[in-house]
Amino acid sequence: MDTARPTPTLRELFTGFFMIGLQGFGGVLPIARRMMVEERQWLDDKQFTEVLGLGQLLPGPNIVNVSIVVGKRFHGLAGSLTAMFALLFAPLVILLLLATLYGQYGQLPAVRHMLSGVSAVAPGLVLAMGARLASKLDRRIWTGLLVLATFAAIALWRLPLLHVLAIGIPVGIAFGYQNVRRGEKP
Amino acid sequence: MNVSLMRIFLLHCMFSLMAVGGANVLLPELHRHVVDLNGWMSSTEFASLYAIAQAAPGPNVLIVSLIGWKLRGIPGALVATIGMCGPSSVLTYGVSLLWDRFKASPWRRAIEQGLAPITIGLVLGSGCLLARAADLTFAAYAVTAVTAVVAYRSRFNPLWLLAAGAALGLTGLL
Numbered sequence: 001m002d003t004a005r006p007t008p009t010l011r012e013l014f015t016g017f018f019m020i021g022l023q024g025f026g027g028v029l030p031i032a033r034r035m036m037v038e039e040r041q042w043l044d045d046k047q048f049t050e051v052l053g054l055g056q057l058l059p060g061p062n063i064v065n066v067s068i069v070v071g072k073r074f075h076g077l078a079g080s081l082t083a084m085f086a087l088l089f090a091p092l093v094i095l096l097l098l099a100t101l102y103g104q105y106g107q108l109p110a111v112r113h114m115l116s117g118v119s120a121v122a123p124g125l126v127l128a129m130g131a132r133l134a135s136k137l138d139r140r141i142w143t144g145l146l147v148l149a150t151f152a153a154i155a156l157w158r159l160p161l162l163h164v165l166a167i168g169i170p171v172g173i174a175f176g177y178q179n180v181r182r183g184e185k186p
Numbered sequence: 187m188n189v190s191l192m193r194i195f196l197l198h199c200m201f202s203l204m205a206v207g208g209a210n211v212l213l214p215e216l217h218r219h220v221v222d223l224n225g226w227m228s229s230t231e232f233a234s235l236y237a238i239a240q241a242a243p244g245p246n247v248l249i250v251s252l253i254g255w256k257l258r259g260i261p262g263a264l265v266a267t268i269g270m271c272g273p274s275s276v277l278t279y280g281v282s283l284l285w286d287r288f289k290a291s292p293w294r295r296a297i298e299q300g301l302a303p304i305t306i307g308l309v310l311g312s313g314c315l316l317a318r319a320a321d322l323t324f325a326a327y328a329v330t331a332v333t334a335v336v337a338y339r340s341r342f343n344p345l346w347l348l349a350a351g352a353a354l355g356l357t358g359l360l
Contacts (some may be wrong), residue, residue, distance in 0.1 A: 010213065014197060021244050021252055025348045028245050030337070031308070034344065050298050052274035055307035060274020062208040068278045080279055088267065090242020090250055096263055097280070098242055099235075099252055117329070117355020119320035121348050126313035126331025131338045135307045143303040149308025155314035161207040168304045176300030180292045 008042055010075055010082050016040055017067055024091070026122030028063045030129045036070065043070070043141035045136035052133075057165065065088065141177045189226065189257045191265045198250055199333030205274065209247035210312070220253055227256060247271070326360045 008016065016035055023031045029052070036042045043051065051073075064084060071083030101153035137143050146168070151165045199221065205212045220226050229234075232264075235256065239249040247270060254266025288294040313334075321327045334348055354360060 015222060023243060023345055024245060025243050025345070026240065029210055038341070043255040044311065046302070047306055049302045052309075053298075053301040054278070054281065054285070056207065056305055056308055057301065058274065058278050059203050059206045060208075060222070060278060061205065061245055061271065063245045063248065064271050064275060065278045069282050072279060072282050073241055075281070080275070081258050082194045084271065084275060087245065088248070088271070091242060092263070092267060093249055095239065095244065095248050095251060096255060099255055111237070111241060112360075113355045114352040115237065115355065116211050116320075116322075116326065116354065116360045117351035118348055119316075119331045120239065120326040120329040120360055121351030122329040123313045123316035125337050125344050125347065126316060127310060127330075128337035130306055130310035130313055131334070133309065137302055138299070138307060143340045146300075146303035147307045147310070150304050151314075154308060154311030155318075161308075164308075165206070165304075168307075169301065171303050171319070172300030173297050174300070176296035177293070179299055180296045186331055 005041060007074055008040065010078060012040070013074060013079055013083050014086040016042075017071075017083045018090060020063075021087045021089070021091045024063075024119045024126070027126060028087075029066075030125040032063060032066060033129050033132070042074070045133055049133050049137070057169070074100075114122055140179070146172055146175070189224075189262075191258055191261055194254050194257055194262055195265045195269040198254075199273050200265045201250065202270050202273040203277070205247075206306075207248065209245065210316075212247075213249070215250065215254070226253075231256070305316075321360075323360055328360065329354065 020028060020032045020035055033045075037045055037048050040186050051066055054069055055062040058065055064087065067083035067087045068080045071079035071081070073079070075082070077117070133149060137147070150164060150168055153159045153168070154161070163184055195356060201212055201216065204215065215234055217229070221229050221232050235252040236249055241248065241250055242248070249271045250269070251263040251267045253263035254264070257261070258265070274278070317327065317330045321330055329351060333351070336342065337344060
């Protein structure tokens with residue numbers, strides 16, 4: 001199933017992550033999924049979920065971890081370095097220019113108003129991305145329950161992330177193991 | 187302000203390894219160190235750096251570059267960014283090397299299958315938390331909800347939705 005997917009060249013890795021960095025307003029992950037899964041088709045939704053899972057589980061900025069894992073998957077260390085550099089370079093330059101030129105502009109009412117609009121849209125994009133990934137998940141009772149429980153723990157009960165992971169990961173792996181042993185048949 | 191580059195670097199190396207869940211989780215801890223413990227800037231300055239980081243494109247983690255910039259200019263920004271991304275990236279690279287080694291193992295498939303629902307629950311949960319933090323009015327909640335439905339159902343480039351949100355924000359309704 002993997003053979004049909006194109007392997008991006010280093011140059012394509014660079015341009016892909018460069019565009020992700022430049023387009024990521026209010027959160028980069030929805031743009032990253034769109035670029036990697038829909039536009040360039042480097043990964044399918046399942047693979048994206050796996051890569052993102054690793055990125056969330058390990059410390060550090062999620063999208064930077066994703067760039068490391070995706071870069072490595074296609075081109076080893078050179079791929080990781082290329083992807084991470086491409087992701088961060090343009091936003092860093094823009095940010096420093098903005099900060100140097102307009103240190104105070106965050107105070108301007110027009111900018112504040114625009115930001116309030118952007119930051120109302122951004123969570124909607126994250127929710128839509130979550131729903132898309134969920135729609136590609138194996139449909140089983142335990143997967144549905146785990147999604148709900150993790151969601152509730154974070155959003156409703158507001159438990160600390162480390163506690164959620166400490167409980168959720170072993171439970172998830174136990175179900176996953178059962179599933180693999182049963183021969184992965186639904 | 188005389189904070190050594192080495193100190194900025196080491197502090198961010200620590201943040202890098204603490205940041206399970208990414209940059210947003212780290213924000214209160216950044217504030218605590220930079221404003222409360224070390225008094226490098228006021229709470230207002232911190233908030234305005236955060237606003238700039240949000241207005242600019244790119245990963246949210248780049249707030250640390252601005253903190254480094256505030257303390258020591260461009261070298262400070264570079265050192266903070268490298269410190270923040272370096273240690274966690276080395277760890278991630280190491281883990282994905284290990285991951286490849288277990289390609290055929292049933293445990294790897296068990297872990298992947300088990301983590302997928304948790305990953306998705308975290309994404310959905312963080313979307314809700316973001317909405318709760320950012321949406322102060324009923325109209326803003328409505329915008330979030332409409333965005334979620336439109337982005338799920340259609341293949342619009344998210345940039346259009348963000349631009350529409352910015353325009354709507356300019357009207358002062360949100």
